[in-house]
Amino acid sequence: MKQTFFYLLFACSFLYSQESLNMDLVSNLSYSQGTNDIWGYADGSNEYALVGTVTGFSVVDVSDPSDPYELFFIEGSSSTWRDIKNWGKYAYVTTEASDGLLIVDLSDLTGQTYVYTDEFFTTSHNIYIDENGYAYIFGTDTGNGGAIILDLTEDPMNPTLAGVFDDYYLHDGMVRGDTLWGSAIYAGVFSIIDVSDKTSPVIMSSYPTSCNFTHNAWISDDNNYLFTTDEQAGCYVGAYDVSDIYDIQEIDLIQEWTGDGAMGSQENVIPHNTHVFGDYLVTSYYTSGVTVIDASDPFNLIEVAYYDTSPMSGGNFDGCWGAYPYLPSGLILATDQQEGLFVLHTPYGNYEGLGCTDSNASNYDSTAIINDGSCVFIGCTDSNAENFNPSANEDDGSCEYFCDNFDISIPTCENNIIINYGETALLNCEGSSLIFLDTNNNILSIGSNAYTTDPLYENTSFLVSAEEVVExxxxxxxxxxxxxxxxxxxxxxxxxxxxxxxxxxxxxxxxxxxxxxxxxxxxxxxxxxxxxxxxxxxxxxxxxxxxxxxxxxxxxxxxxxxxxxxxxxxxxxxxxxxxxxxxxxxxxxxxxxxxxxxxxxxxxxxxxxxxxxxxxxxxxxxxxxxxxxxxxxxxxxxSDTQLINVTIANIDLDENKSNKSIIKIIDVLGRDTQKKSLCIKIYSDGSVEKRFTLK
Structure with missing residues (x-):
């Protein structure tokens, strides 16, 4: 085994001015080489940062977050890319250099207990380990570079092959239960893959992300929403409703803060990785540093905090590579490729400066710095109006309508129509383009000047209006x-x-x-x-x-x-x-x-x-x-509507005017009947009469 040490400088201050909102710097540890991925580990009493660098793997004690220091460093081949995850007290490190998989026993904080293995692959881009102890290695140099699945549960230092997904290349992924949420970056989609049978993963669904360059994806705690990043300039953190994986909906997109960075504008910055932390998303955002997004309402993502780790700006791949929010202390660990390890603090759920920031709103708050979605815009909210204001969310009664300028004559109709019980009625009006409706405004007929009703059994009203082409x-x-x-x-x-x-x-x-x-x-x-x-x-x-x-x-x-x-x-x-x-x-x-x-x-x-x-x-x-x-x-x-009334005539020739009530009507054979026929009426006082009933 080998161990390489190098000097690190603890930076108490920076030569440039960091932009920040609701996030504070606790400490910064600089490296003499570039950094890449970041993960965290806690053993019950202490907290550690697991840092990827260009030439290896660094473990830093951050138990005193104001004074971080490196415990050990394991040297590896030079590569821009390393990715780190842990399974209990074991760390697993992948790289696009030819090192295979590095496995480190973190119970030995001298850094002497580790092994490199290239049994399953030589190079890879990323790794995720699920709650059941399966490691998913993405973007390997085998097959199409999908995902190699390793079982860590029997011997964490000597994993075994559990299965392979190799339908196409996956750049990254995360797994919960039996579902792999894969990021197919070059296909521009996230894929939902059933991995209940590790030997035969099955693609269940996929969906494109906003910029067709799906870099990472992370599922919400309730499994209903997926949050993604597209690793291109000016692209987004996206929110998707995946509660029905066969009817996925994009529900919101958000970009990083757009203030001026220390060395220029923050426009067109590239998002890298986002992680769900309760109701929040913590995202590494290259030259913009770290951002925190309130995703408690996934349909309305709100950026509530950020810290700019980088003096760089614009749409390049410098700056913050990763951000890890899962330490028990609540601190955020972040790695900036040029500036090293950052330990940051943010008051989750207690952000200052919330309010309506749009000066066009009626409730504009000049002191607010974060828009909380409360803005009120007054205007016409009826989309049918000529002056409809799509921005308005509170109607002020100002709506104007095209047809207010035209006077369409109300149709003249035959009214007060009388029919027999169960007969249809013919509704006749003057005109050629008429609309017949029932009293619930359901359309019955369009275009004709007449309408025949269904059989009617009670008095019924209808409405008629005239339609005219005016332009x-x-x-x-x-x-x-x-x-x-x-x-x-x-x-x-x-x-x-x-x-x-x-x-x-x-x-x-x-x-x-x-x-x-x-x-x-x-x-x-x-x-x-x-x-x-x-x-x-x-x-x-x-x-x-x-x-x-x-x-x-x-x-x-x-x-x-x-x-x-x-x-x-x-x-x-x-x-x-x-x-x-x-x-x-x-x-x-x-x-x-x-x-x-x-x-x-x-x-x-x-x-x-x-x-x-x-x-x-x-x-x-x-x-x-x-x-x-x-x-x-x-x-x-x-036009306005014309009312047509249809009345049912009472033609029963045997109107019952006594106090006695009919309890039964039967025909001559004793069968119940209500139809027009010769019948026998039996009354409550015991009397019986023979009658021919017309109704």
Whole structure:
């Protein structure tokens, strides 16, 4: 065994000014080389930082957090990447250098008890150990680099192979119970994998993250929400509702603080790893340091604390690599690649400066520094109004409506109709475009000037109004133009054919739309119904486009219905471009602004993608292909309603006016009857009468 020591300098202060909010520096331990991953360990009385460095593994005593010191260092091959986890008193360290797996017995704090093994792999990117003592090694140099599963329970210093997931590469992952939440970074998705049978893991579901570069994922304590990072400049910490893994929903995205760093702006910073700690997310955020997000409401993530560990700024991979929040003391351990180990304190759940920070809100608080979601915006909240304010959350009664400017005549109808019991009624009105309703405003008929009711057994009222076309409007909707971030962002993977889902509430004409591409050639544009049936198609030879795009004239009439899909023909894509992808540009990276709505006419809800093998999905993070929709539709107004009363005539020729009551009606054979027939009425006083009953 070998042990290498090197000098460390304890930094009491910095030469640059750290930006921070609700987080304080306890201490900082600098290294003479770069650091990478961080994990923690506690033995019941003391706390330790497990630090990865470029050339090895460092164990630091942080029991006195103001005075951390290194206990021992185990040398390894040089690598930017190391990852560390522990199973009880044993630490396991992976690296992308050719060291295999380092296993360290932490009960020996001299650092003399450890072993390197390359029995199962030589290099790997990451490791996670579940509560049952299984280690999952991700991104190894074997197979596709999925996950090698090792059993640590029998002999922690000599693990055995339990199974392998090798369907595709996983960059990272975490496991709870029998579920592996894998980060397939190059596929841009998180995968939900059943590992109840370690020898045969099964993919149950997957879902794309906002920037298509899923770096890590961590499940909430109740297993209902997953939080992810995408390791690209300007990307997000994302929240996903995974309570139904077959109907996953993205529910919120958040970026790091955007103040000025010590050496420049904090825009376009890269998130690295996020960890769930109760109601909070603790995230290492490269040049922005460490951030804490309140995720008690996963639909409304709020950044409540941060500490900038790095003098660097912008969208590069310098700065904070990892942050560990699970020490019993509640302290956060963080490793900055250039600045070393940080011990930080933050008052979880007791943050200062909460309030409404939006100066446009009626309850703006100039002293607040963290927006707590309490902002009140006053305005018209009715989406049907001409002056609808989508930002308003409190209505002020100011709504104005298009049809207030038109006077539509109330229809003239035959009223006070009398029918016999059980008969239908014919409702007749003057006009050609009428709407018949019941008194609960349920539509019974549209367009005709007459309506025949169902059989009626009691007095019933109906409502009638007239509808009139007062204007034909043409409007543009959808993303106006393509926005992208270069080749990889402009085009999805070649296996994907995309499109847009939309709902139609009123008949409209889709006149035209626009596409962008660097690849000229023929495509077939398709309109399909919710069940996949083809409604319209158009073969188009699309040239290479400039920034103005290429307009495709369609002239398609769309009638009311839900979940329409506009897409391209997969077979033609395969014939012309070698795979499912039509090689038309899309918009992603947090730029799409779904939904796109034309009030009471249509709503473009989200992007759709399919791999052509039956696997498909949808997401508001992707806007596929079809920009600047031009649509025409009739604007109609409706009159006030006319009331029509239908009365049931009383034609019983034998009205009972005595005090006696009928207890039974039978026919001549003694059978119960209520129908029109010769019958016998038996009264409560014992009398009997024969009558022919018409009702």
């Amino acid at each position: 034909t409007s043409t409007i543009n909707t959808g993303e106006f133009e393509h926005e992208g971030q270069g080749q990889n962002a402009d085009y999805s993977g070649t296996i994907y054919n995309g499109g847009l889902l939309f709902d139609c509430f009123q008949t409209f004409n889709l006149n035209s739309l626009k596409v962008y591409t660097d690849y000229p050639g023929e495509r077939t544009i398709e309109l399909r119904s919710y069940n996949g049936s083809l409604i319209e198609e158009l073969l188009v030879n699309i040239p290479q486009t400039d920034s103005n795009g290429y307009v495709i004239d369609l002239d398609w009439e769309v009638v009311p219905g839900n979940q329409y899909l506009i897409t391209t023909n997969t077979q033609m894509n395969n014939d012309n471009f070698g795979d499912n992808n039509p090689m038309l540009k899309r918009t992603t990276g947090g730029l799409p602004d779904f939904p796109f709505t034309v009030n009471n006419v249509l709503e473009i809800t989200e992007g759709y993608y399919s791999q052509g093998n039956g696997d498909s999905g949808s997401s508001p993070d992707y806007y596929y292909y079809f920009y600047d929709w031009e649509v025409s539709y009739d604007r109609t107004c409706v």
